[in-house]
Amino acid sequence: MSDLAEYERRISYALARIGKGVEAINARVAAGVARPAEPVVENLAPETGPDIPPDEGALTELRDALEAERDANAQLSERVRAIREKQETTLASLERKLAAATKGLDEANHELVRIKHANTELAAVNRDLTDAARDGLADPELINRAMQVELESLRAGRDAEIAELDGLLGALEPLLSTLPQSGPQPSEGDHA
Structure with a gap:
């Protein structure tokens, strides 16, 4: 230049x-x-x-x-x-890509925090449930709470996987748009 x-x-x-x-x-x-x-x-x-x-x-x-x-x-x-x-x-294209990558990273970080929180809560509830089982107490509220926390942990994990897949799809879309749109070409031996 x-x-x-x-x-x-x-x-x-x-x-x-x-x-x-x-x-x-x-x-x-x-x-x-x-x-x-x-x-x-x-x-x-x-x-x-x-x-x-x-x-x-x-x-x-x-x-x-x-x-x-x-x-x-x-x-x-x-x-x-x-x-x-x-x-x-x-430059405009790179700025758009950076904004999309930043948004995806923010979403992934949010899901990661959510998973960490759910796992910490799950570990605490499991300790309480283990203590209650050791004492011979079967507390239905504690069992219900443990199941709710486990479900939240599973949901957070699923949401994190979805965010990760969205990021992968976003990265693949530009590559896929450059591929030809036609289907497989018949070989010389194929006849209708």
Whole structure:
């Protein structure tokens, strides 16, 4: 990218020098002056004497060179514009992907916290249930509570798996969209 900027700067500078030279020559032709005391731009046109008008061929060459430089500058400007558009499109795409990945990571973290909480609660209820069984007490509320906590733990695990699968599907969708949409192609031996 820095090379393009340097080329663009150099071409712009060259165009400005050529433009000044052409303007100087046109001004001399219009004023009837063959050559100024000091040249405006060095080596732009062949030497002319005091009684010799500027060479029209050299003037035409300079105009052609100026036009060619303008065309080259326009082409480079178009290339720079296309590169910038591509960069902006790529950047926007990457920002969308980052946002989706961040959202998926946040969801996975939420489910992980939920699983940790449910597992901690399940371990505590299981300890209480074990203590009650050891003492010979069968507390229906404690058994019910243990089952509820276990169900919550299973739900949290399932939700975490769903979040993980959603992340995998999200990563696979761009790859699948590039595959051809047609079904398997029949071989030469297959006939309907």
